[in-house]
Amino acid sequence: MADHFHKMHGLGNDFVVIDAREKAVSMTAARARAIADRHNGIGCDQLILLEPADDADAVMRIFNADGSIAEACGNASRAVALLIGRKAELITAGGRITVEPFADGATVEMGLPHFGWDEIPLAYAMDTSAMPVGWEGLSDPAAVNVGNPHLIFFVDDCDAVPLDRLGPLIENDPLFPERINVNVATLTGPNAIKLRVWERGAGLTLACGTGACATAVAAIRSKRVTSPVEVSLPGGILTIAWAGGEQITMTGPATHVFTGETHWANFD
């Protein structure tokens, strides 16, 4: 019997979502990589596996396109909210989150941000609000962990940054023992940021929800902007609210593209 999957996206950051809450699906890094491959698979930035949870609505497991595990995914959280269709609590490797859908999107309580160098994690101690490091024209980034690790560079013009070249260089720098998501951000108003993201394990994507959260938090913390913040990504806009010390709230659209059928064994 064929297995079902859902093709979904949040601002163009796209997912294959497998609902394994009632019927177990075995997933490996190699299988996830093959499904995500746009040349011979269904194609996606992240593969999302929903599994049963004892004390929550579901466990959400996240595989990047390269097969690696991610602890959090903001855009997929909104997509999963749409799929579940009601307020729900999800367990991710990065912590518990609460999702609440509306007609064509969702609001997500993303949890608390973490700023300690060992919580990012970095290879050695330093101030994560303005790190004394640089790669070519990019320097003094902030680092924030919002379930997954992010590095944020505030620059005059994020469109001018060669992120396709610098992204992989920074992602794989030994300073980041678990690699890192790389954000380049430009302030466009007292509550507005333009953002591009090189995602760990997936490369350039049209949007990154956790990148928007981490960037907004870093900008609010350094008093560059005030909450709530409109974060404009190539795929569209997210609204991020954070009052220091509290959970980050993310609101934005999500889309169910189609439901398909396949045999997961086809991807081995």
Ligand SMILES: N[C@@H](CCC[C@H](N)C(=O)O)C(=O)O
């Ligand atoms: N696209 C996601 C983030 C996915 C995980 C990330 N690439 C990582 O490895 O941490 C989002 O919308 O947050």
